[in-house]
Amino acid sequence: MTEILAITNLVKTFSQPGGGALTVLNIPSLKVAVGEQVALIGKSGGGKTTLLHLIAGLLVPDEGSIRIAKTEITRLSEQGRDRFRAGSIGYVFQTFNLMPAFTALENVKLGMTFGSGRRDSSRAGDLLERVGLADRAHYRPAQLSVGQQQRVAIARALAGSPKILLADEPTANVDPVSAENVLELIRNTCREEQVAMLMVTHDMEIASRFDRVEELDTINLALTGSHPD
Amino acid sequence: MSLLQIAWRNFCHRSLSSILTTISLGLGVGLVVLVLAVYGVISDAFTRTASVGYNLVVGPKGSPLQLTLNSVFYLSQPIENLPYDYYMEFFSQPERAEMVKRFGGNPELGERPGIFAPYVTGGYVIPLALGDYFGEFRVVGTTPDFFEKLRYGPNVDQPFSFSAGRALQGFSAEHSYFEAVVGSRVAGEMNVGVGDVIHPTHGAPTGHDHELGFTIVGVMNPTGTPNDRAAFVNLEGFYLMDGHAKPIENDEADATATANSETETEDPAADIDAESEVEATDYKLISIPQREVTSILVRNGNMMFGPGMQVAINEGIRAQAVAPIGEINKLMDAIVGPLLTALLLITLITCFVAAVGILVAIYNSMNDRRRDIAVMRALGARRETVTTIIVIESFLVAIIGAALGWVLAHGAIALYSERIEQQTGVRVGFFSTSNYELLILPLILTLSLIAALLPAFSAYRTDVASNLQK
Numbered sequence: 266m267t268e269i270l271a272i273t274n275l276v277k278t279f280s281q282p283g284g285g286a287l288t289v290l291n292i293p294s295l296k297v298a299v300g301e302q303v304a305l306i307g308k309s310g311g312g313k314t315t316l317l318h319l320i321a322g323l324l325v326p327d328e329g330s331i332r333i334a335k336t337e338i339t340r341l342s343e344q345g346r347d348r349f350r351a352g353s354i355g356y357v358f359q360t361f362n363l364m365p366a367f368t369a370l371e372n373v374k375l376g377m378t379f380g381s382g383r384r385d386s387s388r389a390g391d392l393l394e395r396v397g398l399a400d401r402a403h404y405r406p407a408q409l410s411v412g413q414q415q416r417v418a419i420a421r422a423l424a425g426s427p428k429i430l431l432a433d434e435p436t437a438n439v440d441p442v443s444a445e446n447v448l449e450l451i452r453n454t455c456r457e458e459q460v461a462m463l464m465v466t467h468d469m470e471i472a473s474r475f476d477r478v479e480e481l482d483t484i485n486l487a488l489t490g491s492h493p494d
Numbered sequence: 495m496s497l498l499q500i501a502w503r504n505f506c507h508r509s510l511s512s513i514l515t516t517i518s519l520g521l522g523v524g525l526v527v528l529v530l531a532v533y534g535v536i537s538d539a540f541t542r543t544a545s546v547g548y549n550l551v552v553g554p555k556g557s558p559l560q561l562t563l564n565s566v567f568y569l570s571q572p573i574e575n576l577p578y579d580y581y582m583e584f585f586s587q588p589e590r591a592e593m594v595k596r597f598g599g600n601p602e603l604g605e606r607p608g609i610f611a612p613y614v615t616g617g618y619v620i621p622l623a624l625g626d627y628f629g630e631f632r633v634v635g636t637t638p639d640f641f642e643k644l645r646y647g648p649n650v651d652q653p654f655s656f657s658a659g660r661a662l663q664g665f666s667a668e669h670s671y672f673e674a675v676v677g678s679r680v681a682g683e684m685n686v687g688v689g690d691v692i693h694p695t696h697g698a699p700t701g702h703d704h705e706l707g708f709t710i711v712g713v714m715n716p717t718g719t720p721n722d723r724a725a726f727v728n729l730e731g732f733y734l735m736d737g738h739a740k741p742i743e744n745d746e747a748d749a750t751a752t753a754n755s756e757t758e759t760e761d762p763a764a765d766i767d768a769e770s771e772v773e774a775t776d777y778k779l780i781s782i783p784q785r786e787v788t789s790i791l792v793r794n795g796n797m798m799f800g801p802g803m804q805v806a807i808n809e810g811i812r813a814q815a816v817a818p819i820g821e822i823n824k825l826m827d828a829i830v831g832p833l834l835t836a837l838l839l840i841t842l843i844t845c846f847v848a849a850v851g852i853l854v855a856i857y858n859s860m861n862d863r864r865r866d867i868a869v870m871r872a873l874g875a876r877r878e879t880v881t882t883i884i885v886i887e888s889f890l891v892a893i894i895g896a897a898l899g900w901v902l903a904h905g906a907i908a909l910y911s912e913r914i915e916q917q918t919g920v921r922v923g924f925f926s927t928s929n930y931e932l933l934i935l936p937l938i939l940t941l942s943l944i945a946a947l948l949p950a951f952s953a954y955r956t957d958v959a960s961n962l963q964k
Binding site for chain 1: 495496499500503504506507865866868869870871872873874875876877879958959962963
């Protein structure tokens with residue numbers, strides 16, 4: 266099985282206001298295979314979002330290795346990580362984070378703006394069609410329902426043809442019916458696009474539908490208090 | 495999507511703030527463009543005024559600027575007058591003899607050439623007599639040569655033309671010595687035209703009316719020179735008005751009377767028909783000792799002689815010769831230039847304040863858009879990319895503001911173009927631009943770049959991880 270993501274001995278600490286450092290993450294190993302859909306569950310404040318930020322290259326670990334598609338991103342410069350993120354990583358946020366000044370179509374196009382590869386201008390429209398919002402292409406986020414906004418966010422995350430999609434509790438802010446739709450949409454789309462997915466959730470029912478479930482409380486030694494041998 | 499599109503979307507999204515900032519910058523730019531246009535018009539008007547054909551103005555000793563002001567611009571008060579025999583120094587012996595014969599005076603004046611005559615050969619000399627007013631406008635006593643020989647315009651090749659009537663004549667059967675020509679502004683503001691009779695007031699706009707009136711025989715087309723706001727009368731008629739003949743001593747008067755009696759039959763109207771002669775003799779021309787001129791406009795036949803003649807005149811005790819272009823430039827440099835520079839400086843400060851407005855507007859919006867910046871960074875945008883977007887947004891305000899200001903200013907100029915042309919003779923239109931205007935856009939772009947630096951730096955430093963979670 267080919268790994269798309271391989272994390273080894275990852276440590277992330279934050280300095281505390283009163284002085285000293287707090288280790289938030291200490292993960293000996295975490296792997297995601299190509300096309301695999303992995304749910305990452307854990308309690309609030311357990312470092313799930315921090316882990317996604319580290320994988321996305323938005324944060325830099327203190328120690329350890331993060332290898333995505335054979336690229337060791339911890340060795341990349343900030344510009345290199347930006348470039349890599351634009352071309353290889355899709356990100357779906359819990360709060361959607363659509364740009365309010367842009368239409369749905371433009372928000373999707375934004376997902377392929379910063380990459381260095383060729384920009385297929387029709388892809389944004391195709392993705393919107395696939396998430397069922399072709400008729401809302403020129404709507405602003407404020408004119409869309411919460412569920413529709415999250416679907417736009419999914420289309421945007423996939424616009425850059427990423428190798429892995431990081432989803433940070435994408436169903437947390439939508440009603441149960443919309444949550445179901447969003448979940449199915451994101452899983453199916455990733456499957457069709459052959460994109461691996463690492464989704465953070467605290468909902469066990471949702472997590473159980475994934476190929477594999479990783480419990481952060483277990484794999485994060487910073488939470489368990491254990492030390493790797 | 496291009497970065498320009500992203501910046502434009504941001505500009506539109508904060509429409510009220512963007513529009514207000516743009517308008518404020520536009521007004522600043524508009525003011526600068528207007529000041530530059532006014533500067534251009536004034537410079538042009540000054541140049542036009544200076545380009546009147548003559549190269550020297552000769553008048554009594556005193557302030558060269560005052561001589562220029564009253565002889566070229568018809569402003570300020572005349573310094574004093576020059577005796578007519580000094581004016582005669584610019585003429586050849588036959589011409590001087592003819593003057594003595596015509597007006598009467600010391601016969602010796604006609605026996606030698608004028609000391610400055612050689613300098614003028616091939617050029618011309620035009621006398622001006624000032625002191626009277628028609629309403630608020632100066633009355634200028636002069637000869638028909640004023641209209642025949644003077645030229646104006648950028649190339650000093652345009653003869654005076656008339657919207658009605660003709661130039662005044664030395665003598666006419668119809669109006670004798672009492673013909674007048676009025677400038678375009680005089681005609682417009684005093685509501686007079688050909689056939690009307692004007693009665694100049696003596697010494698000041700509020701002075702007493704002279705009994706003798708001048709019939710307007712011509713209304714000049716606008717020239718953009720001070721001549722538009724002057725009324726020109728025949729110099730001989732001017733002398734004939736009460737109080738205009740210089741009082742003379744008894745023995746001088748006797749000599750004049752003798753000379754006049756010798757030349758009485760040689761009236762200037764002798765070469766016209768007999769009927770006119772009868773009319774002309776109704777008014778006895780005053781003699782040379784009674785005559786004075788306020789100033790003399792001189793064009794040297796060979797311009798190389800100008801400085802030499804100027805030195806020769808200035809070395810004498812009676813008169814001074816000034817180059818009007820030099821005096822006008824001095825006036826421009828001493829008063830008008832600094833005034834316009836100050837005005838320009840103030841308007842530039844306005845632009846600077848507007849640029850600060852850009853800074854404040856964009857910087858204030860930074861709090862709202864930190865999350866947007868973080869999202870763009872999460873989508874792969876580099877720090878430099880989001881910084882560039884902020885700078886482009888500032889440029890958009892600058893470019894739109896500059897365009898708006900330019901259009902507003904040139905719209906105003908176009909709106910008042912007719913009036914500007916009437917008042918100054920300078921023709922301006924919507925697309926009349928000065929070279930200085932080309933500097934405005936780079937200047938505004940530089941200001942906007944400086945204004946964008948702080949918010950751009952703020953964007954550059956935006957922490958992605960923390961702002962994504964807000």
